[in-house]
Amino acid sequence: MSEQPADFSIKRIDAFACSARLTGAALLLYHRVVVEGGHNLPRAGPGLLLPKHHAYRDIMVEGVLLHRLTKRYATYVMKRGLWGVLELCGGIKVFRPKDIRRIADREERRAEIRRARAANQRLQDYLDGLYRHGELVISHPEGMRYQDAMGPLQKEVVEHLVLAQERLGVQVPLIPIGIEYGSYSRPRAPVYFRVDEPFYADSFADVGAVMAHLDQRLRTLSGLA
Secondary structure (H helix, E strand, O other): OOOOOOOOOOOOOOOHHHHHHHHHHHOOOOOOOOOOOOOHHHOOOOOEEEEOOOHHHHHHHHHHHHHHHHHEEEEEEEOOOOOOHOOOOOOOOOHHHHHOOOOOOOHHOOOOOOHHHHHHHHHHHHHHHHHOOOOOOEEEOOOOOOOOOOOHHHOOHHHHHHHHHHHHHHOOEEEEEEEEOOOOOOOEEEEEEEOOOEEEEOOOOOOHHHHHHHHHHHHHHHHOO
16 A cells, blocks of 8 residues: 655645635525435545535535535546636646637647546546545536536546456446435425435446446436436
């Protein structure tokens, strides 16, 4: 097992994360939140939380309930177009292939690919440090919002976790989280936050089997089965 790099430090500033959580808690008074399976959230140690992504408000639901149930903050894998201030609250940006495909100029696209590779390598190194440091990571496996429907799952974060476990000698549970809105606009409509039992990637034959299991659980937990 390799040693934790001496210069590793968590980029999240908990004071900013706390401010975001309190703002989110006030906004969530619009809904009536119903938690199922909250005991499945880790009270200590690393974990990869994989929630269904319907709307931007999901992030508030996740952050508020995670702290309410465990007194912990997490680091979010987020698309690079989101506000930089969110990095202070725990966000880390990822370059997505579809963002690069939108660039029409060939040379500019090649330069962006080089930047993306370097940035995503730094992201992977940072995720390694978070897992070794016993931190929670949240990644929306669809990669974008699909309201009341299940989008195709992106495997990169899970794939990295499988390799990180082998490389670092750690075991990190994967935890599917379903979210189901009774209504997005009706005040006090219920929001169901369903936390599944943790599972481990090495219980499956390969990453494809992990993703198939995750897809099935997210559909069921989010009322989309």
